[in-house]
Amino acid sequence: MSNIDSIKLKKIIKSITKESCPNTINFHIHSTYSDGSLTAKEIYNQAIELNIDHYAITDHHSVDAYIELSKLEDATLNYKLSFPKLWTGIEITCLLKGCLVHVLGLGFDHKSKYLSPYIDNKSAIGNELLASTVVDSIHKANGIAVLAHPARYKLxxxxxxxxxxxxxFDAVETWYNYERANNWIPSEFVCDKIFDCANSYSLLSTCGTDSHGLSLLRR
Incomplete structure (x- = not known):
């Protein structure tokens, strides 16, 4: 991904509202490459069936799903279509203010050397575990750093x-279903509070189902 792609992605994120997920934009999905139930190909097929515009597979410390689907798209007609648009994604565990949190990286160059400590299917250690290092690494790979589900932590x-x-950080995963309801909707009250908080710091707001099961429409 290039700086131009990063600018495009930021424009897309700026367009996100609480109604965007799960039917239009979904920037938090897990495949069998980490702890999800769907294979990368099954996620790809669902994204097409659901007419999702933009999505990212954000496996824990892995970009293997993106690599697999990039090869698949190169060999199919759907690669020539505008949507669904697959963006690079990853979920990285790190320490923020001494609290263990998850950071989503979006739209980065998956071949960047700066992300090498985070794509080997295991948590980082030492200085690479610090949120400041993670954010810096994502930025150096031309990506966007997002604080995932901020109301799920000890702080x-x-x-x-x-x-x-x-x-x-560039953004906060503002629209999220903390109750894990079958019919995915952003949690009332808390998501609005997170939105106001993010806005007060001029941070963008993303959304995602954090899908681990057999449907992209729920967690």
Whole structure:
């Protein structure tokens, strides 16, 4: 991915509302390359069936699903179509203000040397475990750094978002279903509070189902 792709992705993220997920945009999906139930090909097929515009497979410390689907798209007619658009994605575990959190990387160059500590299917250690290092690595790979589901951690989301802003995060995963309901909708109250908090720091808001099961429409 290039700087131009990063700019395009930021424009897409700026268009996200609480109604965007799961039918239009889904930037948090897991495949069997980490702890998901769907293969990369099954996710690809569902994205087409559901007419999703933009999606990313954000496996834990792995970009193997993206690599597989890139090869698949090169060999099919769907590669020539505008949508669904597959973006690079990853979910990285790190420490933010001493709290273990997850960071989503989106739209990065999956071949970048800067991401090599994070794509070997295991958590980083030492300095590479720090959120500041993770964000810097994602940025050097021309990607966007997103604080995932900020209301799922030991520290309050406002404290984490404040720290994320100081470290140069680009966005917050604002629209998220914390109740894990079968019919995916952003959780009332908390997501609106997160949205206001993110806006106060001029951070973008993303969305995703955090799918681990057999449907991209729910977690």
């Amino acid at each position: 309050p989301f406002d404290i984490l978002i404040d720290e994320a802003s100081k470290l140069g």
